Structure formats: structure tokens, C-alpha cells
Amino acid sequence: MKQIYEALPFRDELVVGWLTGAQLIEALQRSASLNPEDNPGGFLQVSGLRYSIANRTLESATLADKPIVPTRRYRVVVPGFLAEGGDGYVMLKDMQDKVMTGQLVFDMVIEAFRKGVPVTATVNGRIRR
Numbered sequence: 001m002k003q004i005y006e007a008l009p010f011r012d013e014l015v016v017g018w019l020t021g022a023q024l025i026e027a028l029q030r031s032a033s034l035n036p037e038d039n040p041g042g043f044l045q046v047s048g049l050r051y052s053i054a055n056r057t058l059e060s061a062t063l064a065d066k067p068i069v070p071t072r073r074y075r076v077v078v079p080g081f082l083a084e085g086g087d088g089y090v091m092l093k094d095m096q097d098k099v100m101t102g103q104l105v106f107d108m109v110i111e112a113f114r115k116g117v118p119v120t121a122t123v124n125g126r127i128r129r
């Protein structure tokens with residue numbers, strides 16, 4: 001429990017909402033611009049999409065093996081901190097139809113450990129540098 005408290009010191013709630021492809025691309029570009037040698041806490045970890053970074057610039061971003069369309073809307077789930085523009089993700093403040101889920105990231109992690117859900121770390125190419 002101590003390690004979970006240290007890793008997740010804030011009781012952050014998940015938020016569901018809609019972003020345009022342009023907003024999503026802007027968020028990914030923000031993440032791509034961060035220098036990994038600085039150990040940036042604001043680097044996005046993603047699920048359901050893939051993106052490539054070259055020279056701290058977003059090179060490509062796909063969802064279901066199709067390019068993200070700037071004019072299309074995408075349903076996303078992010079921690080409340082990011083939904084409010086934290087870590088420099090000001091574009092996420094414009095998320096439409098935000099719904100607070102009532103689910104805290106911290107509680108979800110604890111519940112997974114209590115259930116004994118196995119965690120296996122694998123490299124699957126979601127983020128390529």
C-alpha cells in the first residue's frame with residue numbers, strides 16, 4: 001500500500017469526454033515534445049492508439065490502424081488533473097461533454113491488486129521513438 005500511495009499521491013478521478021482529432025493530435029504533440037532524459041511526469045501513456053515521435057515531434061498518430069482525423073470527434077478517458085489542463089495539456093480543458101466517472105485511479109489500482117489481477121509488462125509499440 002505504501003508504494004501505491006507513493007506512486008499515486010493524488011486522488012484523481014477519471015473523466016470521460018470528447019476531443020476533436022486536432023485536439024488529440026495537439027495533446028500527443030505536447031507529449032512528444034518532452035525530453036525523456038528529463039524524466040517528464042507529463043508524458044502521456046496511451047491505450048487504444050499508437051503514435052511515433054521523431055526529434056521530439058509527433059511523426060504520426062493512428063487509432064485502429066487509421067490516421068487520426070483532425071475534424072472527427074473521439075471519445076477519451078483522462079485523469080481529472082489532465083482534463084483541467086494539468087502538466088501543460090491546456091487543450092484538454094476544451095474537452096466536450098465532460099463526465100466525472102466517480103472512479104479514482106488510486107482505488108482502481110488497489111482493487112486490481114486485491115483481486116490479484118496479473119500484470120505483465122510487454123512492449124507493444126503503442127509509442128515509438
